[in-house]
Amino acid sequence: MTISLNHFSIRTSDIEATATFFERVIGLTDGPRPPFPFPGKWLYAGDVAHYSNAVVHIIGIDRNDPAGLRQYLGDRDPADLQGSGAVDHVAFFLTGLEEKISLLKRMNIPFRERSVPMLGLHQLFIEDPNGITVELNYPASE
Secondary structure (H helix, E strand, O other), X not given: OOEEEEEEEEXXXXXXXHHHHHHHHHOOEEEOOOOOOOOEEEEEOOXXXXXXXXXXXXXXXXXXXXXXXXHHHOOOOHHHOOHHHHEEEEEEEXXXXXXXXXXXXXXXXXXXXXXXXXOOEEEEEEEOOOXXXXXXXXXXXX
């Protein structure tokens, strides 16, 4: 099994201000993002041609059409999105998908599965004991 930190996500109602901060202050670059069913931006450290360099994922809240975000990542109360409450999830790249699914089932840890075909990823979403969402990304080939 291999593992590395992938990205962190911020859920916000102000995509542009959040992106501008990370671009100007941190030096990240706006780059490609899959066509998820909610607005957002991916900010890269390094070459924007490889999605693994997208270290900050900004998740936009579309108040007029929240269904895509709610279905994909779950519902969050916008009033709770201040300070560290705006950090939506932490993500890791891993290998060993089948073993992880077996472990989660044995431990009775609920998980949601998603696929991102454009990137060749299979995802598992779980929650830690503190309610923090953890995204586990595996090669789709697994």
